[in-house]
Amino acid sequence: VEKLDLLPRLFAQEEIGIVPAVYEEVHTGVEKGYSALQTILAFVKQRRVHLVPLSEEELVAKTSLPRSFDEGERETGAVAKQRQWSVLTNEKLVKNWCWREGISCLNLPAFLGALWRTRILTKEEVEILIKEIEDKDRLVFKNKEQILVDNSDQ
Numbered sequence: 001v002e003k004l005d006l007l008p009r010l011f012a013q014e015e016i017g018i019v020p021a022v023y024e025e026v027h028t029g030v031e032k033g034y035s036a037l038q039t040i041l042a043f044v045k046q047r048r049v050h051l052v053p054l055s056e057e058e059l060v061a062k063t064s065l066p067r068s069f070d071e072g073e074r075e076t077g078a079v080a081k082q083r084q085w086s087v088l089t090n091e092k093l094v095k096n097w098c099w100r101e102g103i104s105c106l107n108l109p110a111f112l113g114a115l116w117r118t119r120i121l122t123k124e125e126v127e128i129l130i131k132e133i134e135d136k137d138r139l140v141f142k143n144k145e146q147i148l149v150d151n152s153d154q
Contacts, residue, residue: 001132004039007088008048009120010111017052017085018044019075058082068093077103108133113147123148 008016018026023044029037043049054062054075062078069077073094080087086104088111089095098105106114112130115121121129126148133139141147 001129001136002036002039003129004036004043006115006120008043010114010118015050016043016048017050017079019052019054019072019079021070021075022072023051025070025072052079054079055082066093066097069097077101108139109141109143109147113149116148117150 018040026037026040030041040049044051058075058078061082062074065074065077073089073091076087076089077094077097079085080098080103081101084103086106087094087098088106089098090108095105095107097103112126115129116123116126130141130144130147134141
């Protein structure tokens with residue numbers, strides 16, 4: 001939905017990195033016509049997102065990650081585990097693996113909730129964004145009302 005600019009806005013105080021395999025996936029996506037991904041390549045070029053090479057230990061560690069993960073998910077998992085970094089993913093298998101391994105993980109609903117809680121967007125803007133994601137990306141949010149719950153009210 002061409003909203004990748006929200007990523008560095010939410011994580012302005014953090015370094016954002018992608019592993020080489022994810023960078024390659026993004027580059028391939030751009031070549032296939034997914035022009036919205038061009039933003040990520042621009043962020044890498046501008047050093048707003050860092051390309052994170054794997055250490056020898058991480059290269060070895062990625063081979064022990066689940067075979068159901070693609071190359072980018074294995075590289076990301078190895079780096080996150082070795083460096084104790086957080087992962088942003090919308091893949092349920094990756095999220096569950098992170099949970100089992102004690103790795104901090106943020107999925108799309110949590111990301112969307114954080115956007116309004118940090119006042120980057122209003123609740124209304126997040127609702128519009130959810131609808132746009134559902135329409136354009138054909139993604140269904142099972143508990144979309146949970147994204148807009150204010151946990152401080154509980």
